[in-house]
Amino acid sequence: MGSTTLRRGLRRAGILLLTLVTGALLVFLAMKAAPGDPALSALGENARPELVAAFRRDHGLDLPLWQQFWAWISGALTGDFGRSLTLAGGVPVGSLIANRLPVTAFIGLYALLLAAAISLVAGTIAALQRGKAADTALTSLAVLGVSMPDFWLGYVLVFFLALNFPIFPSYGFVSPVDSFTGALLSGFLPALAIAAPMAAVFARVLRAALLDVMHRPYVQVARSIGHSGKFVFVHTILRNALIPYVTIIGLQVRYLLGGVVVIERVFGIPGLGSLMVDGAFGRDYPVIQACALTFLVIVLMTNLAVDLLCTRLDPKARA
Amino acid sequence: MRRMLRLLAGARTLSLGLLITLVVLFGILVGPWITPFSATEMDFINVLTPPDGTHWLGTDSFGRDVLSRVLSGGQISFLISAVGVLSGAAIGTTLGMHAAWRGGNQEALLMAFCDLLFAFPSFVLALFMMVVLGFGMHNVMIAIALAYLPIFARLARNLTRTMMHEPFVQAARLMGQRPARILVFEILPNIFSTLLVQASVGIAFGIVMEAGLSFLGLGVQPPTPSLGVILADGREYFQRAPWVLTLTGVVVSVALLGLNLLGDGLRDLTDPRLRKAAGP
Numbered sequence: 001m002g003s004t005t006l007r008r009g010l011r012r013a014g015i016l017l018l019t020l021v022t023g024a025l026l027v028f029l030a031m032k033a034a035p036g037d038p039a040l041s042a043l044g045e046n047a048r049p050e051l052v053a054a055f056r057r058d059h060g061l062d063l064p065l066w067q068q069f070w071a072w073i074s075g076a077l078t079g080d081f082g083r084s085l086t087l088a089g090g091v092p093v094g095s096l097i098a099n100r101l102p103v104t105a106f107i108g109l110y111a112l113l114l115a116a117a118i119s120l121v122a123g124t125i126a127a128l129q130r131g132k133a134a135d136t137a138l139t140s141l142a143v144l145g146v147s148m149p150d151f152w153l154g155y156v157l158v159f160f161l162a163l164n165f166p167i168f169p170s171y172g173f174v175s176p177v178d179s180f181t182g183a184l185l186s187g188f189l190p191a192l193a194i195a196a197p198m199a200a201v202f203a204r205v206l207r208a209a210l211l212d213v214m215h216r217p218y219v220q221v222a223r224s225i226g227h228s229g230k231f232v233f234v235h236t237i238l239r240n241a242l243i244p245y246v247t248i249i250g251l252q253v254r255y256l257l258g259g260v261v262v263i264e265r266v267f268g269i270p271g272l273g274s275l276m277v278d279g280a281f282g283r284d285y286p287v288i289q290a291c292a293l294t295f296l297v298i299v300l301m302t303n304l305a306v307d308l309l310c311t312r313l314d315p316k317a318r319a
Numbered sequence: 320m321r322r323m324l325r326l327l328a329g330a331r332t333l334s335l336g337l338l339i340t341l342v343v344l345f346g347i348l349v350g351p352w353i354t355p356f357s358a359t360e361m362d363f364i365n366v367l368t369p370p371d372g373t374h375w376l377g378t379d380s381f382g383r384d385v386l387s388r389v390l391s392g393g394q395i396s397f398l399i400s401a402v403g404v405l406s407g408a409a410i411g412t413t414l415g416m417h418a419a420w421r422g423g424n425q426e427a428l429l430m431a432f433c434d435l436l437f438a439f440p441s442f443v444l445a446l447f448m449m450v451v452l453g454f455g456m457h458n459v460m461i462a463i464a465l466a467y468l469p470i471f472a473r474l475a476r477n478l479t480r481t482m483m484h485e486p487f488v489q490a491a492r493l494m495g496q497r498p499a500r501i502l503v504f505e506i507l508p509n510i511f512s513t514l515l516v517q518a519s520v521g522i523a524f525g526i527v528m529e530a531g532l533s534f535l536g537l538g539v540q541p542p543t544p545s546l547g548v549i550l551a552d553g554r555e556y557f558q559r560a561p562w563v564l565t566l567t568g569v570v571v572s573v574a575l576l577g578l579n580l581l582g583d584g585l586r587d588l589t590d591p592r593l594r595k596a597a598g599p
Contacts, residue, residue: 023435027447035449107326147575150529151534152550152568159561258442262531272328276443279537280450295443303438 123206144202250306333584339577403463411471
């Protein structure tokens with residue numbers, strides 16, 4: 001305890017920071033290598049040369065590359081990502097991100113919780129009923145679940161649910177800041193569409209992990225001591241199966257964010273994903289860079305959280 | 320006994336997956352030539368007709384036969400995904416095997432780079448690449464390849480590391496074979512099946528990725544009928560003709576189901592330990 005934990009923590013933080021800066025550099029250089037002049041795409045192909053020069057000076061595009069990178073990365077650390085080239089006459093990208101991030105976080109967490117809840121039930125039933133009809137049905141449903149493109153599923157859900165049950169709006173999104181119930185209802189179909197393929201993956205992993213643990217000697221020991229079946233399941237089997245389950249949930253956050261990008265666009269949700277797609281159409285490189293970097297930060301933070309959680313869950317790793 | 324049963328179950332999944340995949344492959348390879356309708360020819364008398372005996376999946380807003388479009392679109396989407404995933408797999412595997420063999424700083428550096436690429440959500444990475452490279456079919460392939468490169472590099476590196484100290488590799492080393500020869504002829508055949516499983520699941524996800532990008536309008540551009548383009552078309556008139564989007568998606572799901580079952584079956588047959596490392 002003490003110094004080793006601290007040293008390990010510092011090492012991790014260092015690696016995290018290095019990854020972040022390298023990632024930012026990569027994003028920056030790739031954007032610079034992209035064909036097309038951002039000034040011309042913002043002002044139009046036939047813009048007057050002096051206007052183009054003013055635009056370039058205004059956005060710092062005439063500075064040397066390393067100075068531009070330094071300006072961008074040092075600004076980014078304080079939440080200043082520059083100004084948008086196309087949206088609303090140059091709004092600060094930082095405030096755009098700040099407005100959109102809570103929406104994406106809400107939808108993402110909502111989908112993650114739905115997926116976790118569905119998979120916890122389905123995976124447990126499949127493992128307990130191994131080889132019986134319920135297992136076969138759930139396992140087949142899981143393969144089908146991973147095979148459906150989420151944005152298509154979103155549309156079909158809208159068609160069948162929103163039109164028959166008007167409590168779920170088919171388009172638009174109520175911000176959780178305005179009305180939490182409204183956000184829960186209007187976010188339900190999008191979240192479900194993202195959750196379905198993920199729930200399938202989680203359930204399969206949980207089923208495999210439960211089956212793997214069920215026949216371990218320590219489970220037999222717990223049974224032979226005289227613990228009830230329920231107690232053994234919750235405290236011994238599920239507890240040990242949680243580690244691969246939590247790990248896969250963490251890994252799938254990358255995939256979830258990809259789903260969020262498309263689904264936000266499909267359902268007209270003003271989140272980070274639809275911002276990035278808008279930026280892609282307008283070749284608005286400050287917006288795209290900022291979005292890519294924000295997604296990178298989210299994934300890195302998730303990885304860290306999963307690692308910490310697994311260390312807590314696994315007594316062997318804690319020592 | 321139990322192993323036999325498991326093998327049989329794996330074989331059942333495998334054969335079902337293989338069957339669906341073969342039917343789909345036959346459909347997209349031969350289909351466009353045997354359907355009576357062209358994928359691009361317009362027919363303004365039969366606009367948005369519901370599915371019937373002549374047009375099995377109905378027609379779209381230009382009177383084009385949706386089934387013919389799905390078959391040609393499937394051909395294009397499958398090609399994009401397969402070329403993308405396989406080139407990502409080839410480059411990633413080469414890098415990963417090289418890294419495992421060399422070890423030291425080179426390995427650490429290569430793996431750090433792969434970890435960095437892997438830390439971007441694949442769809443976000445693909446979207447980003449579409450902005451950098453420009454929209455269009457070839458760039459979707461490159462984006463998919465880049466998304467799969469780190470996955471295969473890491474997998475190949477880990478598998479190679481487990482193989483490196485096997486007796487037959489040591490024997491080849493003692494015989495004085497060159498490293499490249501050992502990697503290609505001794506190690507690669509032993510890790511190939513696992514890579515194949517990843518590739519078959521990868522191609523399924525690559526199709527979803529292409530469809531997603533093109534659905535948003537960032538991928539393949541309209542006159543070319545890819546699956547994403549057809550789905551995006553179907554969204555335009557979803558209220559009037561829901562079958563275009565719905566049925567196209569059903570066909571896509573069946574095709575992906577085949578590839579996923581194929582991957583599962585192969586995995587069950589080849590390496591039961593790997594079943595835990597699921598995920599697209």
